[in-house]
Each structure stands twice: as C-alpha cells, then as structure tokens.
Amino acid sequence: MTEERITSRKNPLLQQMKKLLSSRKAREEAGLFAADGTKLLREAVRFCPGLETVILSDGVEEAVPEHVRLVRVPGDVMASISPMESPQGALFVCRMPEKKAFVPTPGMLLLDGIQDPGNLGTILRTADALDVPVALLEGCADPYSHKVVRSSMGAVFRTDVVQTTWAEAKALCGAAGIPIGVTALSDRAKDLRHAELKKMAVVIGSEGQGVRREILDSAGAELIIPMNPHCESLNAAIAAAIVMWQMKQE
Numbered sequence: 001m002t003e004e005r006i007t008s009r010k011n012p013l014l015q016q017m018k019k020l021l022s023s024r025k026a027r028e029e030a031g032l033f034a035a036d037g038t039k040l041l042r043e044a045v046r047f048c049p050g051l052e053t054v055i056l057s058d059g060v061e062e063a064v065p066e067h068v069r070l071v072r073v074p075g076d077v078m079a080s081i082s083p084m085e086s087p088q089g090a091l092f093v094c095r096m097p098e099k100k101a102f103v104p105t106p107g108m109l110l111l112d113g114i115q116d117p118g119n120l121g122t123i124l125r126t127a128d129a130l131d132v133p134v135a136l137l138e139g140c141a142d143p144y145s146h147k148v149v150r151s152s153m154g155a156v157f158r159t160d161v162v163q164t165t166w167a168e169a170k171a172l173c174g175a176a177g178i179p180i181g182v183t184a185l186s187d188r189a190k191d192l193r194h195a196e197l198k199k200m201a202v203v204i205g206s207e208g209q210g211v212r213r214e215i216l217d218s219a220g221a222e223l224i225i226p227m228n229p230h231c232e233s234l235n236a237a238i239a240a241a242i243v244m245w246q247m248k249q250e
Helices: 012-022 024-030 038-047 075-081 117-130 146-151 166-175 213-218 236-248
Strands: 032-036 051-057 069-073 090-095 108-111 134-136 180-183 201-204 221-224
Touching (some): 012 024, 012 032, 012 051, 012 075, 032 038, 032 146, 051 075, 108 117, 117 134, 166 180, 166 213, 180 213, 201 236
Parallel strands (some): 180 221
Antiparallel strands (some): 051 090
16 A cells, blocks of 8 residues: 655645534535544444545554555644544544435434533444434534544444434334333423333433423423432433433343
C-alpha cells in the first residue's frame, strides 16, 4: 500500500476532516462522518464497509485495507485536528450507510430527544450487546458525531442506526399491533417488571424533559423503574439499559 504524506495543516483533506468532526450539516451534506482513536479504527476495519480514509500519526501502526486511502502526518498536525486532548494518532473517514426504513419490532426502544452524545452512544452500545432494535425519534443527537461513535464503542459500525419520526413510529406500530409504552414518573405508571416489555416498543425520553407530552398522551402504557423513593430519576442511558435488560428476562 502506498502512503501519502501531509505536513500542511491547510491541506484540503485535513480541513474536511475538521469540518466532519465539528459539523452535523457538513456530515450530512458530504454523506461522510469522521471518528478518532486506534481501537475504533480497528472496529471500523472489521465492521464498516464504508471506511474510506485513514490518517495516522508518524510512528502509529495500524492494519488498513488495501482499498482505503492511507495518509501520514506529523504528531503536531494530528494534534491540531484531533478532537481529543491526548490524540491516539488515528483519525478516519467513513461513508454514511444508506438510511434504513423504520420497521416496528416487538421488544424495541424508541429514543425521544436523547441529546447527550455520551448517553446516545452508551444506549447504542448496550442495545448492540443485548440485541435490542433501536430507532431514534426527533431531537436526538447525531448518531454519527465523533462523540457518539466513540461512546458507542463502534456499535454504529455493527448495527443499523434507524431514524424516524414519532408520527411514523406511532402509525407503523399501530398497524403492526405493537403497543407503545413510555417510561414516566407518574402515579399511573406500572412497574415495568410486571409489563410484557418483549411485546412493546418502549420510549425513553430526553435527559431534561423526559418523554414528550404528545407521546405520553397517546401511548398505551406508562412504565416506571422501581427505585428508592428519595431518588428523583435515573440517567437516560441507565434507564434504557434497565429496560432492555428487563425485555430479555421475559
């Protein structure tokens, strides 16, 4: 494999990399996303057919497929474009996969406005581990931001990231006879241990606001995770993990 070498920080490839790392609009317009780190690169090599370009710092050695563009840069240049405080010496670009249609499935999660990249990535990672289908509703963080990709530990390479709207999810779940449950802190909420989660699509709400009112008003069941009364709520990723675990216990 022939390696290219770039030393100028103004090189068009490096400028594009910075845009892909920082801008959702740039990612969507280019149909590309970028990520960082040697471990994630290994996951992309194994599982992401859209891996296009790899940038490595001098002295960093990683196995890169023959068809992938490989670029070498000095350590200071890598530090100037990497979003990490302590760069691992690897950045890479992948094509976004084709958008997948939403297909309702019993025992799936619907994520409503999960805005924290760490939470979204953790949920995707956990869903991958437990083999639980997930769909993102409106207001979620970009699943192809480098922060989500990193916190998913490569789950975005291994699974389909499906995005849909509440209107579509509601209509298709209804047509398929799949009841929708929502996690909620209310007197009406049912202990999720006594609900048939494996037959439902369960909505996990945003970190600050919870599930939107329009979803609460039209969902078939409200569900609550039993916890110590003096605890107000759980982190969204933790709540999602508990729901998914309970789905698999039935």
